[in-house]
Amino acid sequence: MGLVSCQTQVPHTVSTPDTPSGPSTGQVGEILSFTTGGASCSQGHPLEYRFDWGDGTYSSWSSTPTASHSWTAAGTYQVKAQARCSLDRSVVSSWSSGKSVTIAAASKLQILNWQLLPYDNPFMPWVIRGYAKNVSGKTLRYAEVRGQFYDANNVLLCTWLDNVTDLAPDIVWEFNIYCICTDVCNRVHHATVTVGFCW
Known part of the structure; x- marks a missing residue:
């Protein structure tokens, strides 16, 4: 009787990136930069990152874990980060926790x-x-x-x-x-x- 070998396939996942780091305050129209990281692909592939700016817009996917943004209205926004596998872009992480950023009206x-x-x-x-x-x-x-x-x-x-x-x-x-x-x-x-x- 022959033996049948079974292999368990490791799920292809990307872990959640770190909460973005960057300034906590700014003014309308001021360009602020944020950085994330800490995510990994279960198959060791390179990663791409993007940011949710909390105002309904997102950065483009990039292999660089840093992006910049300016807001058009005063308020408090939650900046979050997400990662994905750069070889299989359907494999996406959960969103990170938010970095709170308070934007004040620009001084005249x-x-x-x-x-x-x-x-x-x-x-x-x-x-x-x-x-x-x-x-x-x-x-x-x-x-x-x-x-x-x-x-x-x-x-x-x-x-x-x-x-x-x-x-x-x-x-x-x-x-x-x-x-x-x-x-x-x-x-x-x-x-x-x-x-x-x-x-």
């Missing part, structure tokens, strides 16, 4: 530099003086920069602003934000600045 005004300076006025002894540029690509009918004055313990003492109207594209504007809170300005230790309303 760019703060170039600033400094906190003493000001020779007993009622307004400090001023934040700096420069901001219109990067919106169009004339800003109104733009403002807000200043926050703090004491040595990082307690907010005073908030004020400076504004400009009809700021043409690419024009640099000098802003001056005074500490107007007379009763606490003698305790000012440091400050911060932020872009306020712009339209």
